[in-house]
Amino acid sequence: MGIKDRLSGNEATAMAMKSMNMDVMAAFPITPSTEIPEQFSQYVANGLTDTVFVPVESEHSAMSACIGSQAAGARSCTATSSNGLALMHEMLHIASAMRLPITMACITRAITGPINIHNDHSDAMSSRDCGWIQIHAEDVQEAYDNYIMSVRIAEHKKVLLPVMICQDGFITSHAVENVELLEEEDIRSFVGFYEPDYYLLNPELKVAMGPYDPPTYLMEHKRQQAEAMIDSLDVIKEIYDEFGKLTGRYYDLIETYKIEDAERIIILLGSSAGTAKIVVDELRSKGEKVGIIKIRSYRPFPGKLIREALKSPKVVAVLDKAEGLSSIGGPVYSDVCAALNGNAGFKIVNYIYGIGGRDVRTDDIHEVFADLQDDIDGKESKAKTAANYRYLALRE
């Protein structure tokens, strides 16, 4: 049933969009996501899809076009990175508030200042409060699978929220890896035909979308969005299970790796989770009790799952690939601390890592686990900077 292939993350994403025969794609190219609209537009030109491809003049227009077409009743998608996502920012809020299940490939890259084309999560993390579901991939297979599942999650009647499907720029987007693809007919029957309850081109049921919302209503509408985000926790799991039955690849909102009796646990997301698993295997073979938790769904944030997974560690490190510039640590660290509600019973430290494409090596993950052992032993930490707010591989 599965088709064995080797593709880059960008190629696999374009392939997923083609297989689903999206109704509309509106995009403006930006490195490292450019290959997605580039390849997709070839599929369109060669007649492999009947998608309407809209080559817009900016990312703000790309998201505006997606909002317009999705509101009209068309399944719409786009792809972007870095400053492209930043330029969409205004429209991201409007897409989610209008409850439009748009999907977007976010190929994560540092936001400019100073200019940098390489991977970190400063673009995705700057969009975390926009009301979009945000799913992160470890490798090409996950990037492909996540996109297909996300269309179903977005359009679920209990959700109706847009989804950002993230993969690490260059590290995943430009790396060719083995991937197992689905037959096109299986994908099309999995995602089904898009039939929204309300859409602008329906002459039988006329509706207004995105009108003025006065103080008497906006708060209630925000609460409805918040409830949809909370409800999406269960819906995501439900769709993942259905996908697992189809493919044999079962996912959850978090992935735990050898944490059962772990004293030292690293929490992280994205491609470095794979590198960290190698280190866990090495240390486990020496009898060291270490493990990792990989966050796949960053929004909604699976706080309850993380709380339950952290049974009795002695110390936990949360790794952030975005600075956050908050003075108290990165965004994932803040979320993990909030999820534990001050009742952790163990020490939680933060590491800022991999900023602007700084390569994340197995040696770096070893360093974190060694620091955590020092924390357990009560030794003074060799970690860079402050006690709980640390840096990995920072040059001084």
Added chain:
Amino acid sequence: MNDLLEIRWHGRGGQGVKTAALLLADVLFYSGKYVQGFPEYGPERMGAPVTAYNRISNDKIRVHSNIYEPGYVAVVDHSLIRSANVTKGLKKDGAILINTKLDPEEAKSLLKDFEGKVFTIDAETISIDILGKYFPNMPMLAGIIKMTKMMDENVFLENIETSLSRKFASKPQLVEGNMQVIKRSLEEVKGI
């Protein structure tokens, strides 16, 4: 993952280094291996140093970092021997392939502190003789197969023809010339 094979490529922008690394991943994929092929991006301009990497294994490859201790190195542009530390981290029992007109002994004398095997290929002469233009990546790809012995040469020739036919689907006339380059390159790799 004891069978993990790691290769680092050094070349310059415009020499097809990324293409060669992706084609190497391709031919090994056809042989049922797990593969990774990825470039390390810098400023994208002709002539700037470029690095690319391959990992090859019988098991799923989970590490996602650059390669620091390769088993093999391929130097696509011999001027990099002086400007880049091409043997950095290269395993003692590893090997290096250099595109140069020098013999392996002469090439080895240019490398600092490297005791492993040295292979050379004159990609320029082969490429210009057959294609009339200088594309060093296909001779180097053939040289890698010769140096690492990681697959049977006949299987390699079948697989690379499939890959090139797919890559040049809109320009099929390019496949034959490149295949000639590859076949001659397999014969002309020198090693010590």
